[in-house]
Amino acid sequence: MxxxxxxxxxxxxxxxxxxxxxxxxxxxxxxxxxxxxxxxxxxxxxxxxxxxxxxxxxxxxxxxxxxxxxxTPNITDPITDPRQYNKNIDRTLKVKTAEENFEGKLLEVTDQAITLFWKTREPKPIGKGKITVEKQQTIPLSDIREAKVKIIF
Structure with missing residues (x-):
């Protein structure tokens, strides 16, 4: 062949x-x-x-x-091409880097990085209980070891 x-x-x-x-x-x-x-x-x-x-x-x-x-790629396959991020804007991604794992909604894609957004519960700075905090993280494409779309039913 x-x-x-x-x-x-x-x-x-x-x-x-x-x-x-x-x-x-x-x-x-x-x-x-x-x-x-x-x-x-x-x-x-x-x-x-x-x-x-x-x-x-x-x-x-x-x-x-x-x-x-x-x-076409299987929905469970990791994202391997930077162009695949664009079609997944507003979807939840699981992203692994060497240092951390992130899970959040894909907000933005550039040639160098992606931006994720998520909400989490954290202890209040003063007093008992927890509060909901919004977080955002920009992750360079070069730092991403694996990124997958989270399947939500």
Whole structure:
């Protein structure tokens, strides 16, 4: 299997829709190819079909047997591409850094960082009891080891 040819075909198909971007391209055993794509506002099934057809119609099945899967990231998969943060604004994220773990609503995304917001209960400065405190944290993208969207039912 000519992996460079497959990469070129995937990139050609993605170039037709600038809202789409490649998350992962895996070449498995026995000619299996798995393409994971995401989009700035999701990926319709029709786009997965279009990408699959573009790749499949430009490869010669008579020379090589292969299986092709074009899919989107699983909701439980971590965020791997900075563009994925934009489509998750206003969703709750769990973010791990080397020093701390954060869980909060994604407020803002820049080229260098994300900003999370959350509320927590803390002891009163004076007296007994607790008060609700609003917190906000800006986390550099380079510090993030793992970020996942929290699934809320």
């Amino acid at each position: 000519d992996q460079n040819k497959v990469k070129t075909l995937v990139n050609e198909a993605l170039a037709e829709n600038e809202a789409l971007f490649l998350i992962d391209l895996n070449f498995g055993t026995e000619g299996s190819i798995k393409v994971i794509v995401d989009g700035d506002s999701g990926v319709p099934l029709s786009e997965c079909i279009r990408i699959s057809r573009h790749v499949e119609h430009n490869l010669d099945r008579e020379n090589e047997d292969f299986s092709l899967e074009v899919t």
